[in-house]
Amino acid sequence: MTRLNIAKGRVEMVHGSGGRAMAELIEQLFADAFANEWLAQGNDQAQFTLPPGRVVMATDSHVVSPLFFPGGDIGSLSVHGTINDVAMSGARPCYLSVGFILEEGFPLADLKRIVDSMANASKEAGVPIVTGDTKVVERGKGDGVFINTTGIGVVPEGLNLSGDKARPGDAILLSGTIGDHGVTILSLRESLGFEADIQSDSQSLHRLVAAMVEVVPEIRCMRDPTRGGLANTLNELAKQSGVGMQLFEKQIPVREPVRAACEFLGLDPLYVANEGKLIAICPQDRAEQLLEVMRAHSQGRHAAIIGRVVSDSHHFVQMETVFGGSRMVDWLNGEQLPRIC
Amino acid sequence: MPAVRLCVKGQVQGVGFRPFVHRLATELSLAGEVSNTRSGVRIDLLGADDALKRFRLGLYEQLPPLARIDQLTEERLEPAPAVDGFHIIASESADTPLELPVMPDTAVCPLCLAEMFDVADRRYRYPFINCTHCGPRYSLIRSLPYDRPNTSMAAFTQCEACLAEYHSERDRRFHAQPNACADCGPELWLESARGDRLSGDVIEQALAALKRGEILAIRGIGGFHLVCNARNEAAVQRLRQRKQRPAKPFAIMALNAASLESAVELTTIGRQWLESREAPIVLLRKRADTGGALAEALAPGLDRLGTMLPHSPLQWLLFHEAAGRPSGSEWLEATHPMVLVMTSANRSGEPLITGNDQAREKLSAVADLFVMHNREIVHRADDSLINAISEPPAWIRLGRGLAPREIPLAQSGPSVLAFGAYMKNTLCLTRGDRAFISPHIGDLDNADNCRTLEESVGQLCDLLGTRPEHIACDLHPDFHASRVAAAMADRLGVKLHAVQHHHAHVAAVMAEHKTTEPVLGLALDGVGLGWDGQLRGGELLQVDSAGFSPVGELVALALPGGDAAAREPWRMASSALHRMGRPELISRLFPDRPGAEAVGRMLERGVNCPPCSSLGRVFDAAAALLRICEVQRYEAQAPMQLEAMAAGVKLADLQSLHRIQNGAKGLELDLLPLLESLIDEADQAQGAARFQAALILALTDWVCRASRAQGIKRVVMAGGCFLNMSLRDGLRDALIRAGIQVLLPQAVPANDAAISLGQAWAVHMKCSGSHV
Numbered sequence A: 001m002t003r004l005n006i007a008k009g010r011v012e013m014v015h016g017s018g019g020r021a022m023a024e025l026i027e028q029l030f031a032d033a034f035a036n037e038w039l040a041q042g043n044d045q046a047q048f049t050l051p052p053g054r055v056v057m058a059t060d061s062h063v064v065s066p067l068f069f070p071g072g073d074i075g076s077l078s079v080h081g082t083i084n085d086v087a088m089s090g091a092r093p094c095y096l097s098v099g100f101i102l103e104e105g106f107p108l109a110d111l112k113r114i115v116d117s118m119a120n121a122s123k124e125a126g127v128p129i130v131t132g133d134t135k136v137v138e139r140g141k142g143d144g145v146f147i148n149t150t151g152i153g154v155v156p157e158g159l160n161l162s163g164d165k166a167r168p169g170d171a172i173l174l175s176g177t178i179g180d181h182g183v184t185i186l187s188l189r190e191s192l193g194f195e196a197d198i199q200s201d202s203q204s205l206h207r208l209v210a211a212m213v214e215v216v217p218e219i220r221c222m223r224d225p226t227r228g229g230l231a232n233t234l235n236e237l238a239k240q241s242g243v244g245m246q247l248f249e250k251q252i253p254v255r256e257p258v259r260a261a262c263e264f265l266g267l268d269p270l271y272v273a274n275e276g277k278l279i280a281i282c283p284q285d286r287a288e289q290l291l292e293v294m295r296a297h298s299q300g301r302h303a304a305i306i307g308r309v310v311s312d313s314h315h316f317v318q319m320e321t322v323f324g325g326s327r328m329v330d331w332l333n334g335e336q337l338p339r340i341c
Numbered sequence B: 001m002p003a004v005r006l007c008v009k010g011q012v013q014g015v016g017f018r019p020f021v022h023r024l025a026t027e028l029s030l031a032g033e034v035s036n037t038r039s040g041v042r043i044d045l046l047g048a049d050d051a052l053k054r055f056r057l058g059l060y061e062q063l064p065p066l067a068r069i070d071q072l073t074e075e076r077l078e079p080a081p082a083v084d085g086f087h088i089i090a091s092e093s094a095d096t097p098l099e100l101p102v103m104p105d106t107a108v109c110p111l112c113l114a115e116m117f118d119v120a121d122r123r124y125r126y127p128f129i130n131c132t133h134c135g136p137r138y139s140l141i142r143s144l145p146y147d148r149p150n151t152s153m154a155a156f157t158q159c160e161a162c163l164a165e166y167h168s169e170r171d172r173r174f175h176a177q178p179n180a181c182a183d184c185g186p187e188l189w190l191e192s193a194r195g196d197r198l199s200g201d202v203i204e205q206a207l208a209a210l211k212r213g214e215i216l217a218i219r220g221i222g223g224f225h226l227v228c229n230a231r232n233e234a235a236v237q238r239l240r241q242r243k244q245r246p247a248k249p250f251a252i253m254a255l256n257a258a259s260l261e262s263a264v265e266l267t268t269i270g271r272q273w274l275e276s277r278e279a280p281i282v283l284l285r286k287r288a289d290t291g292g293a294l295a296e297a298l299a300p301g302l303d304r305l306g307t308m309l310p311h312s313p314l315q316w317l318l319f320h321e322a323a324g325r326p327s328g329s330e331w332l333e334a335t336h337p338m339v340l341v342m343t344s345a346n347r348s349g350e351p352l353i354t355g356n357d358q359a360r361e362k363l364s365a366v367a368d369l370f371v372m373h374n375r376e377i378v379h380r381a382d383d384s385l386i387n388a389i390s391e392p393p394a395w396i397r398l399g400r401g402l403a404p405r406e407i408p409l410a411q412s413g414p415s416v417l418a419f420g421a422y423m424k425n426t427l428c429l430t431r432g433d434r435a436f437i438s439p440h441i442g443d444l445d446n447a448d449n450c451r452t453l454e455e456s457v458g459q460l461c462d463l464l465g466t467r468p469e470h471i472a473c474d475l476h477p478d479f480h481a482s483r484v485a486a487a488m489a490d491r492l493g494v495k496l497h498a499v500q501h502h503h504a505h506v507a508a509v510m511a512e513h514k515t516t517e518p519v520l521g522l523a524l525d526g527v528g529l530g531w532d533g534q535l536r537g538g539e540l541l542q543v544d545s546a547g548f549s550p551v552g553e554l555v556a557l558a559l560p561g562g563d564a565a566a567r568e569p570w571r572m573a574s575s576a577l578h579r580m581g582r583p584e585l586i587s588r589l590f591p592d593r594p595g596a597e598a599v600g601r602m603l604e605r606g607v608n609c610p611p612c613s614s615l616g617r618v619f620d621a622a623a624a625l626l627r628i629c630e631v632q633r634y635e636a637q638a639p640m641q642l643e644a645m646a647a648g649v650k651l652a653d654l655q656s657l658h659r660i661q662n663g664a665k666g667l668e669l670d671l672l673p674l675l676e677s678l679i680d681e682a683d684q685a686q687g688a689a690r691f692q693a694a695l696i697l698a699l700t701d702w703v704c705r706a707s708r709a710q711g712i713k714r715v716v717m718a719g720g721c722f723l724n725m726s727l728r729d730g731l732r733d734a735l736i737r738a739g740i741q742v743l744l745p746q747a748v749p750a751n752d753a754a755i756s757l758g759q760a761w762a763v764h765m766k767c768s769g770s771h772v
């Protein structure tokens, strides 16, 4: 077996051929980093038994430009993203799979950085990557690296979280500041210079979730406001539960540099992506206790009660602004298109 | 003796028409009868030919103030029926909806005023006086037919005296549905900001509070007003502070036109509208030399002021009190020094407040004192607003007194329900050869306005007894109105038509001018989404009954920050500087803007910088380049201040500062040279005047070329930019001189309030013709 030249080498078509070159890549780049008993089985699949409870499964494909950014990279992001999707059901995430799509010519050094970062994120989270796949596409047909991850977890006895369970009167909690990830990525990609003061919030939230559901198992639902931001996620939940929501702008935590950057860029932080935040809806009388648990946890230090569920046949999400007015938090079709005539 | 049957269509029910016919016929010794029908009023007459002739004349000449005859048909009755005397006959049953217009609210009539100020009258100082000639209508109506049980007056049972008037054919209050008096009708009371009911005379105490400089919340016809003494600078400033409205102009109210003369230049047309039954806010030019008589803070930086006269009995009573409760009507003609700020009561961005509880909740930190009443406001109605500094006057908002607005169309066609735009939203429903525009609903960035929109849809359809056969909306995917439209089309199983914003702007003007013939449409505004996903706010279209085709557009400028660029004109100036290749000037011109450095990079990289061919944004850029306005604190502040700055300025010389080329987008008009000329302009007023004058040259050149190319000599001017009267008048005059016929928005505003009518007419034309 030849040693890959990781410092100078690049991904070649042959690395996806299914032949020896591919085996070398997997052996030297992935197997070492992800090393665990399931990968060591050497099969095309991982075999495991799960603890008792309902099994949940989630998948997420990750494409991000730039691949490396303050606060993380596509590797850690792909681990956090899927762990969070599993965790939002209240589940304990158990195993991950990974699928890489690599573009011909991608530097092996960068690939190694990404893989190591994934391995770290997975170890830190205590959720092993137990099976994987690699494909190579021709130059120009990819954007360096795309990563798909799938996660499997188990929901403990007595928990039943779902987006259709919000009820009028419930409290809406947010685990921390919004907008950090999206603004960091945009600023870096377009060299706007804001990224000096901010970083992505990419992190896995399952430990925070475990702490929350342990103390307040009555939580109605949780969701991570990733693409589309807080606004779209809350609109989804409002629709799903057939309720309205009343938010209070004053109480929504936004870091000052993020707020300033959004104002300048003409972006509404409510619509900007997050990668390490969650929204929880719980009965009003448990809200203070839940807030306490969240704030006591390192991933929820800036948690806040940001609004309440109201009864509204229109399922509107609206917000009292810092100026005392009220505005719609619309469910946009896509990007924020100008509307002022 | 000859006998005839007259069938009258128009505004002939609930306006004292039958008592009027009865009086006229009796005076002329005609026998016969009069009755309401589904489509109007039927009059059978028996008498001498000469008397019949005088009846027909009198019908038009002595028509009651609120009545309007749209159509009069006549047939001979043979054989002549045998009748004795003249009678009013009971109405046909109202099982099916009436084909009648819906009446807006109107100001107190002179007869009611005289009664209200007559110490001996039983309605002396009664703040809810009304009759068939005046008073609330639309604001009270829950459903049709227009009968008391279907209005918010259902809560009040008429006393014997009122009932007698209501049933007397000869009385002005015959079938006056809101008829009431102090014994049986709605009442007024006073509350502190803490919600305590205060005793004593309401009017007397309200006036005392105004004199002390306090802010009052007064429940009116279509909603609450916030009121204070307009001569008290501190009071006006306090109102600005509490309402969190730093700069947007406030309207004022005085006893009569004469009392306004020291503050504004009264135009003939302005005076007519001030004194009209519709009683809108009328914009008039501020006098330069008011000598500080009015608070400076009323309309800072503007050359005009919104003015109005009392229209509700309560408002009259405040002036009556201020004048020392004179009896008779003479004092109404004399000038009186009291001038009040009269501004709609709402929190920023929210709709006008109509309910008592809502007012208590939302205004407790704004008003010192509340004047409440217990006649429920069913339909909210903002004050209507018209600009009368020039002829023809231009509507800015259709609300109380004017909406629902009925527009006669060129042809009959299927019923179309149109959902309007995102800002200044209105609805429009067509029935036969008429279009009905709902009152101003507001901007759809507010949930209450979105709810009002949905309620208004049902109300408008019910009120007109019409089920839409087609539904129209804008192309933009993020207008709440368009989502409601799609859902409704789906529910009813009717076709949904997405009409491009500027097509609708042009079609609205075509609708009111009853034309389906091809026109060249010049649409100038802020932003509308085009058929191809491009944002435009300045284009030339050829529009006919089949649809539209693009003819040309302004060369686009990037909008740095999307909608943020519409709020902050300095961003548009930066965008222009960037396009000129002089980005280094951005931070030199706007050193106080924290983002001045980064906006260059943003433009460079095209981050959230959608291109848009908008004249509105060019105005913004010009205002910012001239340092007239860098950040707007209310909509259109920058262009309005620019217009004010240019007013009356003599220009040294004028040259054209534009380029036109025939490109991929048709005739492309580039105004960059004009903007460039403003950079080093030391004299703001000269710059503003040059900008407007050279803009008119450019637009004239552009339109004339397009007119020749298309072989069309009729031009529609549409879009919010034409609320700028200098631009409108200047361009109109230049085009007329060039032999082009100009169609202006007159019955409806030039801005997005007209979009619903335009959408409806575009679809109506298409579906009535051979283009289905």
Ligand SMILES: [Fe+3]
Residues within 6 Å of the ligand: A341, B501, B505, B525, B526, B527, B528, B719, B720, B751, B752
């Ligand atoms: Fe428009």
Ligand SMILES: [Mg+2]
Residues within 6 Å of the ligand: A060, A081, A085, A226
């Ligand atoms: Mg996800």
Ligand SMILES: [Zn+2]
Residues within 6 Å of the ligand: B108, B109, B110, B111, B112, B113, B130, B131, B132, B133, B134, B135
């Ligand atoms: Zn009257």
Ligand SMILES: [Zn+2]
Residues within 6 Å of the ligand: B158, B159, B160, B161, B162, B163, B180, B181, B182, B183, B184, B185
């Ligand atoms: Zn009475």
